[in-house]
Amino acid sequence: MNEKPNVLRPTTTDDLLDIIAGHRSVLPVGNRTKPGCSPCPDDAAGNFDRPALVSLTELSGIIEYEPSEFTFTAHAGTRVTEIVEILKAKNQYLPFDPLLVDAGATLGGTVASNAAGPGRFRYGGVRDFLLAVCLITGDGKTIRAGAKVVKNSAGFDIPKLIVGSLGRLGVMTEFTFKVFPVPSARTTIQVRCRSHDEAIEQMSVAASARWELDAIDYRVAEKTICYRVAGPKPSNDLIAGEILDRSSGNADVISLETSDRYWTSVRELSFTGPGAIVVKVPTTTTSFLELADAFADNSNVEMHLSVAGSLTWLAIQSVPALLDVEKTLGELSLAGLVFRGPVETMWLGQRRRYEIDRSIKQAMDPANKFPSLWPDD
Amino acid sequence: MPTSNDRSKPSSALDELESLFPAKQFFCEPAHLAAFESDALTAFQARPLAIVVPESTDDIISAVRWCAVNQVPFVARGSGTSLSGGSLPVAEGIVIALNRMNKILSLDPQDRIAVVQPGVINLEVSRAADSHGLYYAPDPSSQSVCTIGGNVAFNSGGAHCLKYGMTSNHVLGLKAVLATGEVVTFGGPSLETIGPDYTGLFCGSEGLFGVALEITVRLLPKPERFHTVLVGYRSLQAAGDAVAAVIDSGLLPGALEIMDALAIEAAEAAVACGYPEGAAAVLIVELEGPQEKIKQEKLQLDDLLAQTGAFAIRVAVDSQDRLSIWKGRKSAFSAVGRLSPDFIVQDGVVPRNRLGEALARIEQLSRETGIRVANVFHAGDGNLHPLILFDGKISGALEKAEQLAGQILKMCIAMGGSITGEHGVGIEKRTFMPEMFDQPTMDLMKRLRSAFDPHQIANPGKMFPGREPPALALHGLHPLEKAGVISRE
Numbered sequence: 001m002n003e004k005p006n007v008l009r010p011t012t013t014d015d016l017l018d019i020i021a022g023h024r025s026v027l028p029v030g031n032r033t034k035p036g037c038s039p040c041p042d043d044a045a046g047n048f049d050r051p052a053l054v055s056l057t058e059l060s061g062i063i064e065y066e067p068s069e070f071t072f073t074a075h076a077g078t079r080v081t082e083i084v085e086i087l088k089a090k091n092q093y094l095p096f097d098p099l100l101v102d103a104g105a106t107l108g109g110t111v112a113s114n115a116a117g118p119g120r121f122r123y124g125g126v127r128d129f130l131l132a133v134c135l136i137t138g139d140g141k142t143i144r145a146g147a148k149v150v151k152n153s154a155g156f157d158i159p160k161l162i163v164g165s166l167g168r169l170g171v172m173t174e175f176t177f178k179v180f181p182v183p184s185a186r187t188t189i190q191v192r193c194r195s196h197d198e199a200i201e202q203m204s205v206a207a208s209a210r211w212e213l214d215a216i217d218y219r220v221a222e223k224t225i226c227y228r229v230a231g232p233k234p235s236n237d238l239i240a241g242e243i244l245d246r247s248s249g250n251a252d253v254i255s256l257e258t259s260d261r262y263w264t265s266v267r268e269l270s271f272t273g274p275g276a277i278v279v280k281v282p283t284t285t286t287s288f289l290e291l292a293d294a295f296a297d298n299s300n301v302e303m304h305l306s307v308a309g310s311l312t313w314l315a316i317q318s319v320p321a322l323l324d325v326e327k328t329l330g331e332l333s334l335a336g337l338v339f340r341g342p343v344e345t346m347w348l349g350q351r352r353r354y355e356i357d358r359s360i361k362q363a364m365d366p367a368n369k370f371p372s373l374w375p376d377d
Numbered sequence: 378m379p380t381s382n383d384r385s386k387p388s389s390a391l392d393e394l395e396s397l398f399p400a401k402q403f404f405c406e407p408a409h410l411a412a413f414e415s416d417a418l419t420a421f422q423a424r425p426l427a428i429v430v431p432e433s434t435d436d437i438i439s440a441v442r443w444c445a446v447n448q449v450p451f452v453a454r455g456s457g458t459s460l461s462g463g464s465l466p467v468a469e470g471i472v473i474a475l476n477r478m479n480k481i482l483s484l485d486p487q488d489r490i491a492v493v494q495p496g497v498i499n500l501e502v503s504r505a506a507d508s509h510g511l512y513y514a515p516d517p518s519s520q521s522v523c524t525i526g527g528n529v530a531f532n533s534g535g536a537h538c539l540k541y542g543m544t545s546n547h548v549l550g551l552k553a554v555l556a557t558g559e560v561v562t563f564g565g566p567s568l569e570t571i572g573p574d575y576t577g578l579f580c581g582s583e584g585l586f587g588v589a590l591e592i593t594v595r596l597l598p599k600p601e602r603f604h605t606v607l608v609g610y611r612s613l614q615a616a617g618d619a620v621a622a623v624i625d626s627g628l629l630p631g632a633l634e635i636m637d638a639l640a641i642e643a644a645e646a647a648v649a650c651g652y653p654e655g656a657a658a659v660l661i662v663e664l665e666g667p668q669e670k671i672k673q674e675k676l677q678l679d680d681l682l683a684q685t686g687a688f689a690i691r692v693a694v695d696s697q698d699r700l701s702i703w704k705g706r707k708s709a710f711s712a713v714g715r716l717s718p719d720f721i722v723q724d725g726v727v728p729r730n731r732l733g734e735a736l737a738r739i740e741q742l743s744r745e746t747g748i749r750v751a752n753v754f755h756a757g758d759g760n761l762h763p764l765i766l767f768d769g770k771i772s773g774a775l776e777k778a779e780q781l782a783g784q785i786l787k788m789c790i791a792m793g794g795s796i797t798g799e800h801g802v803g804i805e806k807r808t809f810m811p812e813m814f815d816q817p818t819m820d821l822m823k824r825l826r827s828a829f830d831p832h833q834i835a836n837p838g839k840m841f842p843g844r845e846p847p848a849l850a851l852h853g854l855h856p857l858e859k860a861g862v863i864s865r866e
Contacts, residue, residue: 066728066730067625068621068624068625068729068730069728069729069730070539070624070729071728091627114569114570114571114574116569120568120569121568123540123541124542124546125568125569127546127574127577128542128546137817137821141817141820141821142817143817143818143821144814144815144818145814145818145821145822147726147793147794147795147813148728148793149726149727149728149758149759149793149794149795149798150538150539150729150758150759151534151538151539151543151726151755151758151759151760151795151798151799152726152794152795152797152798153531153532153533153534153543153581153795153797153798153799153800153801153802154795154796154797154801154802154806154810154813154814155802155810155813155814155818155822155840156578156581156582156822156825156826157532157545157577157578157580157581157582158578158821158822158825159577160545160574160576160577160578160580161573161574161575161577161578162573162574163573163574163577164570164571164572164573164574165572165573166572166573169573180629181627181628181629182627184627200487204486204487204488204489207489207598208486208489208509208510208511208598209510209598210510210598210599210601210667210668211598211667212598212600212666212667212670231666231667231669231670231673231674232670232673232674234669234673235667235669235670235672235673238669239667239669239670280569280571282565282567282568282569282570282571283567284488284566284567285487285488286487286488307568307569309488310488310567310568310569311567311568311569335571336571337571337572347571352562354559354561355557355559356555356557356559356561356575356828356829359828359829360573360575360578360825360828362824362828363821363824363825363827363828364821364824364825366824373572373573
């Protein structure tokens with residue numbers, strides 16, 4: 001992965017504590033599969049306050065896994081792919097489709113960037129499966145929040161707060177996740193639409209239908225919806241049959257190989273070229289349509305709609321086109337987070353700030369050891 | 378902050394608060410105040426200085442900002458069904474009663490979300506969504522009267538948490554007035570967010586951060602088909618083993634509930650639910666989903682249950698039959714009132730595979746103390762609900778029952794579980810917080826509390842130990858429980 005600038009790699013918790021104590025500012029990272037979330041301008045650019053990057057990849061491994069509890073606990077630096085394999089052996093999985101698994105994403109990076117894929121639609125995202133977290137604060141205190149059981153409402157929900165916190169509220173070192181049994185089979189149906197409006201209408205009907213679909217994604221350039229059905233194969237086949245019947249010849253069930261390729265391309269954000277700047281934009285079906293309209297004639301901006309309309313991925317082919325995206329998102333009151341790309345800012349579009357942002361950062365990081373979430377702070 | 382020795386400031390300041398609202402929205406006469414003295418945890422009572430009844434978002438903001446300026450404590454309250462004393466008033470503070478803030482502001486079937494005011498009744502959301510084939514999943518037993526605002530504050534659960542999660546898993550965004558008076562919008566209409574999940578942090582904050590003004594909730598498609606099975610066992614252990622077998626099978630039931638003999642006896646006496654006679658425990662398993670899927674999965678479930686040593690298996694034949702199976706379970710708590718004049722309910726959580734051990738320990742504690750305990754629990758997620766029976770008229774009985782409840786909570790912590798699965802900490806379990814969380818974690822939670830509420834005016838005395846609790850009163854059923862309107866989960 002990207003080894004520039006220098007990344008510190010503690011091999012014990014004591015090492016980590018020493019690094020935190022020994023630097024004025026630190027920024028925890030994982031395997032840097034989403035470098036956009038930890039931009040580090042060069043010293044040459046005049047930024048002498050650059051934080052020390054601390055990668056947790058050497059603090060990895062599963063700590064406990066009890067399949068009958070539907071929970072596992074693992075170090076933050078553990079690669080998601082390792083977790084996926086261990087769970088698979090017991091017919092379990094993380095239903096939210098963690099992103100960039102093949103690319104080497106870690107659990108810590110997945111939580112910090114809130115990286116969920118198409119499966120987020122059915123049972124929830126990172127926030128909904130994270131039960132407990134161990135966090136080291138800037139003053140070297142170890143925080144253990146949440147509980148290692150699937151149901152808990154004691155105390156403030158700090159595990160949820162750190163989802164999406166981009167390593168700016170503390171160094172996450174351990175997590176307990178809830179897992180589910182893997183559905184016995186999956187079937188993917190592809191539906192070709194004439195327009196985005198038609199696609200959104202169809203997707204909304206399907207999302208509310210009795211079928212309880214597992215995932216609904218939309219490849220914008222091809223105007224093609226993919227529905228994923230999960231469950232016993234005979235019932236998947238019947239539901240797929242009904243979807244085909246309703247699609248007047250514009251749909252077909254795609255082969256396992258093709259569907260694996262499709263869902264992998266979303267999960268690995270490889271539906272676009274490796275050089276593209278990839279931005280996550282939370283949307284609704286309505287705001288997606290506005291975005292699609294705004295970028296209809298812009299060949300530098302590719303789009304993929306995930307989670308039945310809730311998540312638009314923008315793939316931007318050139319740095320100058322980023323300016324258009326920034327402007328458009330702002331005009332549409334949308335905000336984006338850069339996952340990948342050679343840019344110095346994480347945030348695009350609307351910035352909505354409150355006093356409480358500052359107070360929460362202060363409460364979580366009284367030593368002010370971690371960079372601010374928002375650059376104008 | 379005013380003290381009991383200094384009533385002058387609140388009373389003169391109260392005149393100012395009174396002037397902000399028309400007469401029908403401000404009450405300070407004893408007769409009105411009495412109605413708000415406690416919530417569903419009737420053991421605790423406190424009389425507030427005044428009640429404000431907002432009829433608009435601006436009313437709520439004005440009331441909170443007045444409290445912030447004057448540093449007067451406030452407790453926001455919905456229907457007052459908290460089982461942990463979460464909406465117990467503060468004697469020197471005001472109550473902001475949100476029942477008139479009961480509008481569903483929008484319901485969007487295309488994106489499957491609804492935006493509601495905090496005083497909307499839980500079940501009303503599902504009723505409004507019904508014609509679109511949608512529903513609101515979190516289903517605390519009090520859902521016919523409890524409000525979404527209260528559900529958000531206490532991250533309420535229900536019988537379907539293993540599969541669908543709790544309230545916070547269904548809240549996508551909210552607008553709130555914080556205890557500082559700042560009005561904020563967290564999250565939004567999308568399932569996904571960027572940046573720290575403040576919405577998730579606000580859910581379950583027990584009213585210590587501020588008051589939710591508008592709440593955006595996720596709606597799900599209504600399950601097309603249910604397969605509900607009631608299974609009778611000769612021992613509690615056998616029922617527990619059956620749960621393990623279901624979990625190991627790879628099925629993901631919507632609900633997995635167990636009741637023990639004493640709870641069955643109570644339910645039978647109250648609603649004649651027709652549970653298998655002589656059962657030491659009954660298990661309710663419910664699958665839900667599209668008919669094709671249920672058709673497959675029910676074969677698997679029925680085969681599996683047939684091998685769990687059950688002496689009676691009853692499959693609901695239609696929706697009426699399903700409701701009658703659930704009736705016994707849903708009525709269990711209020712029904713216990715028939716066995717004992719008073720009871721305490723706890724809701725600690727243990728890892729699922731230690732349920733048997735936990736129940737054996739509860740039984741042992743019950744024997745040792747001579748206090749009867751009935752058990753009803755969400756077996757799928759390890760959430761216990763021991764009902765500790767006592768007679769409040771007997772001197773010292775309440776204290777002994779509370780002692781037993783405390784021992785059960787300590788057991789949950791020792792087993793790596795939680796002191797509360799869904800009722801919240803409130804006033805009832807606050808002394809156990811430092812046992813569940815270490816000092817640095819408690820300190821961090823206190824810092825977060827101060828970030829949202831530097832003057833500690835939002836629902837003070839809840840979640841964190843420290844302040845003196847209000848006087849304990851006799852236990853007894855909540856009036857709504859007596860009327861059979863609500864039940865404890």
